[in-house]
Amino acid sequence: MPADPDLLVSSTSASPMNWKPASPDDLIGQARRVAEAQVTKAQRLAGADPPNGSMKLLLYGPPGVGKTSVVEMVARQLTGSPLAIEDFNGREVTVEVVREWMRGLAYGSLFSRWSVRIVNELDRCSKEAQDLLLTYLDRLPPGRALLGTSNLQLDLLTERFQTRFQAVKLLPPDTEELAAFLAARWSVPKQTALQIAEGSGGCVRAALADLESWLDCQT
DSSP: OOOOGGGSOOSOOSSGGGOOOOSGGGOOHHHHHHHHHHHHHHHHHHTOSSOOOOEEEEEESSTTSSHHHHHHHHHHHHHSSGGGEEEEEGGGOOHHHHHHHHHTTTOOOSSOSOEEEEEETGGGSOHHHHHHHHHHHHTOOTTEEEEEEESSOGGGSOHHHHHTSEEEEOOOOOHHHHHHHHHHHHOOOHHHHHHHHHHHTTOHHHHHHHHHHHHHHHO
16 A cells, blocks of 8 residues: 555755655665665555565664654555554553553554554663563564664664564765755755754754754844
């Protein structure tokens, strides 16, 4: 089931902090390449009727490089409906929450053939919740996906936890690529874009915040 174009947020917002990538083409650096590969995989899985597989994806790397954007694109491609997607922060995923998920494994979504849970900062789950998530992931039936992000290096998560996921590391874009992105999308002078990109340390979120401050000063 392809994602509904009406569900995608426009990537032409005038405000950098309100900008939200709608497709892999809106991303830069490794985030774009990973998004292209994972969205293609999700498209293939979504096309099977009935679903013949599950998806367990963990993106890890420094903050602000596009991990959440990528998993949201994958979720939209799998489900075609925001009503079939649940979002959590790792701190919200307690033992009782995972137990509730396990009790509902036999039931899918009313709105899509796929049911997706996104957990940002998966490493913030308690150790007890992570241990129970191992069982949950092992029992995940076709048509279900758990998509996670982590700011930690993979070796800081337990080895058993790592092996349950397809784990992909996202690196920050290089300075020149980030500067070109800012200059092209918001018509920023190239030198200003380069200074913002250098100051961000590769964090796209930080670069967008600095760019918004700079734009505010121009009005």
